Amino acid sequence: MSAENNVKQVWDWLADVPDPEIPVVSVVDLGIVRKINIGDDTIEVEVAPTYSGCPATEVIESSILEKLVDEGLKGVSIKRVLSPPWTTDWITESGRDKLRDYGIAPPVGSASKRELIGKGAVHCPRCGTSQTTVVSEFGSTACKASYKCDECLEPFEYFKCI
Amino acid sequence: MMNKKQAIIKYTLRLGDNALILAQRLIELVAHGPELEEEMANANFALDYLGQARMFYSYAGELEGNGRKEDDFAFMRGEREFCNFLLLEQPNGHFGDTIARSVMFEIFYLAQLEAIAACRDERLVEIAARAVKEIRYHLRHDSQWLVRLGDGTDESHAKIQASIDELWRFTGEMFAGDEVDDIIRDEFGGPDLDKIKTGWQSGMTRLLADATLQMPEDKWMDDGGRTGRHSEHFGPLIAEMQYMQRSYPGLDW
Numbered sequence: 001m002s003a004e005n006n007v008k009q010v011w012d013w014l015a016d017v018p019d020p021e022i023p024v025v026s027v028v029d030l031g032i033v034r035k036i037n038i039g040d041d042t043i044e045v046e047v048a049p050t051y052s053g054c055p056a057t058e059v060i061e062s063s064i065l066e067k068l069v070d071e072g073l074k075g076v077s078i079k080r081v082l083s084p085p086w087t088t089d090w091i092t093e094s095g096r097d098k099l100r101d102y103g104i105a106p107p108v109g110s111a112s113k114r115e116l117i118g119k120g121a122v123h124c125p126r127c128g129t130s131q132t133t134v135v136s137e138f139g140s141t142a143c144k145a146s147y148k149c150d151e152c153l154e155p156f157e158y159f160k161c162i
Numbered sequence: 163m164m165n166k167k168q169a170i171i172k173y174t175l176r177l178g179d180n181a182l183i184l185a186q187r188l189i190e191l192v193a194h195g196p197e198l199e200e201e202m203a204n205a206n207f208a209l210d211y212l213g214q215a216r217m218f219y220s221y222a223g224e225l226e227g228n229g230r231k232e233d234d235f236a237f238m239r240g241e242r243e244f245c246n247f248l249l250l251e252q253p254n255g256h257f258g259d260t261i262a263r264s265v266m267f268e269i270f271y272l273a274q275l276e277a278i279a280a281c282r283d284e285r286l287v288e289i290a291a292r293a294v295k296e297i298r299y300h301l302r303h304d305s306q307w308l309v310r311l312g313d314g315t316d317e318s319h320a321k322i323q324a325s326i327d328e329l330w331r332f333t334g335e336m337f338a339g340d341e342v343d344d345i346i347r348d349e350f351g352g353p354d355l356d357k358i359k360t361g362w363q364s365g366m367t368r369l370l371a372d373a374t375l376q377m378p379e380d381k382w383m384d385d386g387g388r389t390g391r392h393s394e395h396f397g398p399l400i401a402e403m404q405y406m407q408r409s410y411p412g413l414d415w
Binding site for chain 1: 199206208213274288299303
């Protein structure tokens, strides 16, 4: 296989590594895998942490190692990269669709505009209405807020734009 | 005379100490928050600070080159070796005290990080760019609480005003500056504390006005955290924080 094909294969494998806190999305969907560097006998995966204190960072890194070792690769290492910092803008379109299907409203707008919560309407992931109310800016994990839908009355989580 | 390398190690450690000690204080609120949302908010904020402390300590260890790692800085140093601001080690008190402490620090820290993100040390730039986003969010949350408490009931107003008045004497230390800060400013293009002070004062003035609170006058300012002379509250804080390493030296997991 060519080096290019090898890189593509590694990306495909990593697309199967779930995020430990939101297992419907993969580490690739979340945009935390930045680059794959293949050397003669080594494979280095560049990973960007989400929040500084995200407790899942180490778990994510060891899941990536485990997956690639299980696929028979040797000389695998992780490089933690801080720059450019991860923002929710790195979440892919398919990642956003998977979040919505799972019942989590994906981030609205762009992190570079410092919106976080508020400006754009957060749509209910179940019925799709924009008539929703924030219940709490803090949810089950640092990255999510709690919302309720004013139409179908279901509570749901919103992935904050940061 | 301190050289550039010594200065940046010291500066990075101070950043780590500030983040770690505030993280430790906020962690104390877990299972003691006034309501569930604040419980989660403070736990999340503590995690952000802890993550920032880890990045600063890891970098300081690499610069130092003696094999010290993040845990060595957090758990294997004594009281006099920590150089955090005295403000951050003050007890949580009631919820208004906690909010006042956070707001005073975060207005400063956000400006400090924004300036670091534009300095000439690549690694500090990366860490600061990441942390700015988190602190902006903390400050937004804590400012809302300051306004809610200040512009709330007579009782909440009186309590939060007393918190501000009581903690005010610890704010001078943030802008005092020393040789380390001078080198970071002059040699690395880092924060200019005089500018940060002006910005802090106008930010604080606006926020206190929104909260219908009085801005205290600058009188005598407490000092010493940056040189390792701490208040009486620091000993119990690190005794708890370092308990495992003191009981089981070398413990690893």
